[in-house]
Amino acid sequence: xxxxxxxxxxxxxxxxxxxxxxxxDPVAYGKKFYIExxxxxxxxxxxxxxxxxxxxxxxxxxxxxEEADLILINTCSIREKAEQxxxxxxxxxxxVKEEKPGALIGVLGCMAERLKSKLLEEEKLVDLVVGxxxxxxxxxxxxxxxxxxxxxxxxxxxxxxxxxxxxxxxxSNGINAFVSIMRGxxxxxxxCVVPFTRGRExxxxxxxxxxxxxxxxxxxxxxxxxxxxxxxxxxWSSGIxxxxxxxxxxxxxxxxxxxxxxxxxxxxxxxKDINDDVLYTIAKxxxxxxxxxLPVQSGSTRILQLMNRTYTREWYMAKVDRIMKIIPxxxxxxxxxxxxxxxxxxxxxxxxxxxxxxKYDYAxxxxxxxxxxxxxxxxxxxxxxxxxxKRRLEEIINMQRKLSHESNMKxxxxxxxxxxxxxxxxxxxxxxxxxxQYKVVVFPKGGHALNKGDYAMVTVTExxxxxxxxxxxx
Ligand code: SAH
Ligand code: SF4
Ligand code: F3S
Numbered sequence: 001x002x003x004x005x006x007x008x009x010x011x012x013x014x015x016x017x018x019x020x021x022x023x024x025d026p027v028a029y030g031k032k033f034y035i036e037x038x039x040x041x042x043x044x045x046x047x048x049x050x051x052x053x054x055x056x057x058x059x060x061x062x063x064x065x066e067e068a069d070l071i072l073i074n075t076c077s078i079r080e081k082a083e084q085x086x087x088x089x090x091x092x093x094x095x096v097k098e099e100k101p102g103a104l105i106g107v108l109g110c111m112a113e114r115l116k117s118k119l120l121e122e123e124k125l126v127d128l129v130v131g132x133x134x135x136x137x138x139x140x141x142x143x144x145x146x147x148x149x150x151x152x153x154x155x156x157x158x159x160x161x162x163x164x165x166x167x168x169x170x171x172s173n174g175i176n177a178f179v180s181i182m183r184g185x186x187x188x189x190x191x192c193v194v195p196f197t198r199g200r201e202x203x204x205x206x207x208x209x210x211x212x213x214x215x216x217x218x219x220x221x222x223x224x225x226x227x228x229x230x231x232x233x234x235x236w237s238s239g240i241x242x243x244x245x246x247x248x249x250x251x252x253x254x255x256x257x258x259x260x261x262x263x264x265x266x267x268x269x270x271x272k273d274i275n276d277d278v279l280y281t282i283a284k285x286x287x288x289x290x291x292x293x294l295p296v297q298s299g300s301t302r303i304l305q306l307m308n309r310t311y312t313r314e315w316y317m318a319k320v321d322r323i324m325k326i327i328p329x330x331x332x333x334x335x336x337x338x339x340x341x342x343x344x345x346x347x348x349x350x351x352x353x354x355x356x357x358x359k360y361d362y363a364x365x366x367x368x369x370x371x372x373x374x375x376x377x378x379x380x381x382x383x384x385x386x387x388x389x390k391r392r393l394e395e396i397i398n399m400q401r402k403l404s405h406e407s408n409m410k411x412x413x414x415x416x417x418x419x420x421x422x423x424x425x426x427x428x429x430x431x432x433x434x435x436x437q438y439k440v441v442v443f444p445k446g447g448h449a450l451n452k453g454d455y456a457m458v459t460v461t462e463x464x465x466x467x468x469x470x471x472x473x474x
Contacts, residue, residue, distance in 0.1 A: 029060030039076025299354030339389030
């Protein structure tokens with residue numbers, strides 16, 4: 001059983017242990033680099049910053065690692081399996097190094113940060129180890145590595161946001177783009193490695209964010225996803241005495257005002273930080289998507305306390321009520337961990353019942369994986385046997401299947417506004433797009449003169465698996 005559940009192929013880009021080769025004109029550059037990204041959207045977004053830094057220093061991208069002078073793996077440490085996937089990938093690259101000894105191999109991202117120079121001892125073929133806040137130093141590190149030294153920079157920063165770097169969009173469909181608005185995390189969820197691999201929280205200059213969104217719109221993009229580990233704690237002050245404060249609600253509003261045709265999404269919210277200001281802003285603007293990812297992790301107050309999530313079951317349920325009151329058509333999704341330390345059958349039942357209460361449209365479900373150095377690893381025993389973790393995870397997955405199906409059934413007969421993202425996977429005669437609630441809709445192109453990036457009003461007639469099927473309203 002996988003420890004990661006995805007609902008659609010597209011969702012893999014959010015939290016999949018997937019990789020993303022891409023094309024970008026390598027002819028104009030003397031040297032070629034290849035990059036693969038694993039983990040969350042932040043990592044995919046960081047790879048686009050890395051691509052920009054490398055372009056500046058004369059490297060063009062290739063989608064074929066065999067012809068690359070520099071192979072980079074942007075890694076994830078969130079669960080043990082994520083690290084195993086990367087290790088396996090590194091061992092696949094051994095043959096490349098044998099055939100092209102001059103090629104350099106670099107590990108970026110969270111595994112680089114977690115393991116630091118230890119990674120060089122463990123993985124002999126790695127030449128470079130670069131943490132998430134050190135990408136500006138890549139050109140110098142590449143030179144050092146090319147001279148035969150092992151190059152490492154894993155310094156975390158309190159300021160770095162790469163605000164001035166224009167990302168090179170990788171693997172893009174030209175419609176949806178990630179825009180990083182903050183980095184790091186100041187929460188200390190006891191299970192989580194992110195505060196150790198990403199450092200302290202810091203927000204990016206609001207003006208540079210709005211400008212990036214405006215530029216994307218001008219280039220034809222129609223949806224931006226504002227990214228951060230905890231976007232609701234976004235906070236930017238400007239002016240001589242820091243008198244202009246921009247909160248997340250205000251930033252959201254400024255981005256929504258870029259153009260009514262630009263859809264705005266954001267990820268991820270911590271339940272404790274998403275406030276009424278944010279909810280009213282979502283309700284106010286049609287182009288801010290009615291979709292909130294609100295990770296619950298567990299439905300048991302006792303487990304939530306051990307996880308250091310700082311809310312109780314009742315508090316979370318009240319937050320769900322508040323969202324539905326202010327934004328009645330909002331869809332909600334969650335992250336859930338099965339089998340955290342000391343979890344009893346009763347705690348597990350609490351998770352199943354909070355799922356039913358919240359009526360999640362989607363969920364990303366995992367079983368607990370102990371991460372070295374975290375609070376939980378130091379304080380609690382990882383005492384739930386693997387088969388029990390898996391059984392509970394399976395029950396959680398089955399519950400979510402039921403909830404997703406019920407949610408889709410409710411859409412039958414409705415007419416929804418769909419942003420067209422491209423051809424459907426199965427047929428070039430059909431479009432695929434998404435609703436504001438993030439649901440995938442497939443419908444025949446018919447005789448309508450529509451293009452990727454256009455909006456269509458579609459009546460939903462059936463649903464198969466996670467996909468709604470419909471037809472354009474005449
Ligand atoms: N900052 C985001 C989450 C980032 S990690 C947030 O707080 O919402 C994405 C998800 O991975 C988490 O929400 C959690 O459900 C899961 N996760 C994190 N650490 C884990 C671990 N040690 N074992 C299993 N799942 C984990
Ligand atoms: Fe990890 Fe918690 Fe921070 Fe999310 S909020 S990144 S789960 S520590
Ligand atoms: Fe993984 Fe790092 Fe993201 S651990 S989930 S890539 S912040």
